[in-house]
Amino acid sequence: MKIVVCFKVVPDDQDISIKPDRTLDYSKARPIVSTYDLNAMEALAQFACEDGITYSALTVGAPDIDDSKMKKNVLSRGPEALYMVLDEALAGADTHQTAQVLAAAAKKIGADLIVCGDGSADVYAAQAGVQLGEILGAATVNAVSSFSLEGDRLVVERTLEDETETLQLTLPAVVSVASDIAPSRICSMKEILAAGKKPVEIWSLSDIAASVPAATLAVTDVLAPEPAPRRHEMYTDSDADIASFAKKLSEVLV
Amino acid sequence: MKVLVLAERAKAIRELCAGARGLGDVELVALTSAQVVTGVADKVFSVSLPEGVMMEDSLDTLLPLIAAEKPDAFFVEPTKRLKLLAGRLAARLGASGVTDILSVADDASVSAMYFGGLARKNVKASGPLAILYIGAGVFSDAIPSGTDTVVPVDFVAGESKVTRRSVAPIVKSGVDLTAAKRVVGIGRGLAAEADLEMINEFASVIDAEVGCTRPITEAEHWLPKETYIGVSGLILTPDVYVAIGISGQTQHTVGIDRSKTIFAINKDKNAPIFAYADYGIVADLYKVVPKLVEGLK
Numbered sequence: 001m002k003i004v005v006c007f008k009v010v011p012d013d014q015d016i017s018i019k020p021d022r023t024l025d026y027s028k029a030r031p032i033v034s035t036y037d038l039n040a041m042e043a044l045a046q047f048a049c050e051d052g053i054t055y056s057a058l059t060v061g062a063p064d065i066d067d068s069k070m071k072k073n074v075l076s077r078g079p080e081a082l083y084m085v086l087d088e089a090l091a092g093a094d095t096h097q098t099a100q101v102l103a104a105a106a107k108k109i110g111a112d113l114i115v116c117g118d119g120s121a122d123v124y125a126a127q128a129g130v131q132l133g134e135i136l137g138a139a140t141v142n143a144v145s146s147f148s149l150e151g152d153r154l155v156v157e158r159t160l161e162d163e164t165e166t167l168q169l170t171l172p173a174v175v176s177v178a179s180d181i182a183p184s185r186i187c188s189m190k191e192i193l194a195a196g197k198k199p200v201e202i203w204s205l206s207d208i209a210a211s212v213p214a215a216t217l218a219v220t221d222v223l224a225p226e227p228a229p230r231r232h233e234m235y236t237d238s239d240a241d242i243a244s245f246a247k248k249l250s251e252v253l254v
Numbered sequence: 255m256k257v258l259v260l261a262e263r264a265k266a267i268r269e270l271c272a273g274a275r276g277l278g279d280v281e282l283v284a285l286t287s288a289q290v291v292t293g294v295a296d297k298v299f300s301v302s303l304p305e306g307v308m309m310e311d312s313l314d315t316l317l318p319l320i321a322a323e324k325p326d327a328f329f330v331e332p333t334k335r336l337k338l339l340a341g342r343l344a345a346r347l348g349a350s351g352v353t354d355i356l357s358v359a360d361d362a363s364v365s366a367m368y369f370g371g372l373a374r375k376n377v378k379a380s381g382p383l384a385i386l387y388i389g390a391g392v393f394s395d396a397i398p399s400g401t402d403t404v405v406p407v408d409f410v411a412g413e414s415k416v417t418r419r420s421v422a423p424i425v426k427s428g429v430d431l432t433a434a435k436r437v438v439g440i441g442r443g444l445a446a447e448a449d450l451e452m453i454n455e456f457a458s459v460i461d462a463e464v465g466c467t468r469p470i471t472e473a474e475h476w477l478p479k480e481t482y483i484g485v486s487g488l489i490l491t492p493d494v495y496v497a498i499g500i501s502g503q504t505q506h507t508v509g510i511d512r513s514k515t516i517f518a519i520n521k522d523k524n525a526p527i528f529a530y531a532d533y534g535i536v537a538d539l540y541k542v543v544p545k546l547v548e549g550l551k
Contacts, residue, residue, distance in 0.1 A: 119486065123354075125351060131341055132345075134341070141338060142337060160334045161334065166420045167419065168417045214380075217381070221376050222368055224374075228530075232529075234536065241537075242537070
């Protein structure tokens with residue numbers, strides 16, 4: 001059985017700054033694994049650990065996501081190998097484009113079970129996994145809070161807004177897991193050293209017989225919002241100031 | 255323009271239909287009898303979902319409907335079930351959905367959050383259908399209207415690869431922060447779970463509900479998940495918001511920035527929360543909160 005965890009590489013939002021014209025400056029932001037995908041990686045690491053099975057990791061994106069620290073980080077978390085599909089046409093790809101290319105790569109790998117994270121740090125659409133599953137004709141669910149194998153069936157717990165449910169999926173299956181499924185690990189030195197010896201396979205679009213379909217979303221501009229105008233009245237912890245602060249609060253309560 | 259609306263809950267159905275009315279013709283898809291809401295749309299396509307079938311499996315019912323009706327936009331409530339269903343529809347249609355929408359223009363282009371609210375992007379769907387996931391609050395001022403012709407639609411079964419074994423309701427705290435006029439938010443500044451008692455007392459004095467930042471629910475489990483305010487949680491618009499021990503990362507502030515008046519209590523004078531506050535107090539919350547309780551009682 002072949003198992004794959006998909007992840008997205010995004011600029012580290014801690015280092016994205018806002019320029020005076022309110023556009024975003026990514027120049028200091030290194031490519032990192034999108035936060036919630038680390039939870040998917042951990043969930044799969046725990047699943048594989050119990051059953052003694054192996055799996056690989058897969059990402060697609062523009063060539064600038066190819067970062068040695070990022071690759072080591074991924075391989076420290078349990079996968080046996082890392083596959084990356086790199087092409088300039090994947091810069092800023094929408095979920096349709098991403099899912100199409102992921103599907104082609106997943107077919108080449110021959111994945112029976114694909115685990116995706118909740119949503120990406122940049123767009124947080126939580127759609128690529130769902131679209132990937134449908135393209136592959138696989139059993140597809142989101143909001144998964146645990147999963148296990150029972151023979152040739154995958155049994156998942158799903159946590160929705162008002163209810164939980166237990167589902168049984170045929171394989172192949174694509175599951176998008178909730179971010180609280182498993183806290184991401186702090187990798188040990190042993191895991192980090194072992195990561196350096198694991199294979200990284202870099203594919204072009206032609207390697208996986210894929211092309212990037214036309215974009216389905218047109219993004220016209222990306223700007224940091226002007227903060228809502230506020231009064232910014234500041235008080236200290238003196239008794240008089242606390243009393244004034246309380247008075248302001250009581251005034252808006254009426 | 256013709257807008258097709260799909261939502262699970264009555265409140266969202268009314269709100270999305272009201273917003274859709276601002277763009278033109280409104281057609282509602284009801285996958286269950288509970289989703290048949292009258293007086294909000296021109297047509298209600300009422301699907302007779304067979305017993306035991308998950309609404310996520312109504313893909314082969316909706317595809318012909320979309321092909322026949324040719325809507326210009328598809329407004330979808332961003333629940334987990336509908337994000338699965340509409341995401342699968344998007345894959346079949348060759349489209350992408352837009353999520354975390356802040357506003358919708360007359361041409362169905364939208365402003366949506368990027369990097370958890372760090373920025374906003376203007377997006378227009380150029381694919382076969384504009385699939386827009388629209389949450390509570392975007393159209394809260396709009397008023398729905400319609401003559402509601404109910405059109406029965408036969409369920410078309412597809413190949414089912416997912417079988418439901420069981421379903422159980424989640425026992426909730428009963429708090430609906432989205433409806434609260436006053437909200438107290440707590441963050442990492444709170445040292446211990448027992449200190450919630452002090453916060454609850456303060457909240458009851460000002461007649462507010464209590465919400466929190468992500469770590470308080472996800473790492474500490476001090477408050478239920480449905481009280482988490484911010485990206486991928488609640489986006490609130492209360493009259494009064496009081497941030498206690500909250501540093502003010504964008505991931506949280508995006509959920510409170512549309513509050514009418516914001517108060518902030520934090521001992522760090524450089525905490526970003528003060529940039530979002532009308533009234534800020536640089537002080538130890540354990541000193542200030544009891545005094546506020548005393549003063550406001």
